[in-house]
Amino acid sequence: MDATLTPARGDALPRGFFARPVLDVARDLLGRVLRHDGEQGPVAVRLTEVEAYAGEDDPGSHAFRGRTPRTAVMFGEAGHAYVYFSYGMHWCTNLVCGEEGSASAVLLRGGEVVEGLELARSRRARRDVDLARGPARLAQALGLARDQDGADVCAGGALQVHAGVPVPDDAVAWGPRVGVSGAGALPPWRAWVAGEPTVSPYRAAAPRRREPRRPPAR
């Protein structure tokens, strides 16, 4: 094989990569390339921002209240995608980690489109740097939705994580999680590549203001 034919992509990461402690996987996912070969064509994203969720003991995790039909994938084998629907219009993508049953996962929060730029552009967004900036836009750029929930990324299927270029420790930044109430009480489990423009802006989890219900106008 001529390795120079796909110099930047590398082999798909094996299941053993994901079947490790979630913080290790989160850190090591930075710089890797998530590729989805969908019906409309391939799009690949170099991951620049991720967030770790520890499972049933983690108040911020969907697994916190135990196994439900929606979260069943999280309780399964590492190396599968957990894709969930949020706010009535967005899809977000996680990769299940650790030992089976640990329900730990890494939320993919941001990346840089490195393949399929035209297709990603056609799926909306204004500036290229925003195409996969934020978990919902990342999923949208790649064309990930309900169909990919539970997909095995280690089985040679349409969704794979390629080796990419690992990021050295001194280029990895850590900070509080985004959009999770009580995130400050937890260790900083969000990791990103320092200085990358594709990292989503940090916003403190502002408690939703509760407005007293008023009767509908008119």
Add this chain to the structure above:
DNA sequence: CCGGTGATGGACT
């Protein structure tokens, strides 16, 4: 640049 807020549907209590 910043903060406020509406859109919109499913999971869960």
Add this chain to the structure above:
DNA sequence: GTCCATCACCGGA
């Protein structure tokens, strides 16, 4: 009925 692991758009400075 309430709560979202969000985003885009708007108006103000």
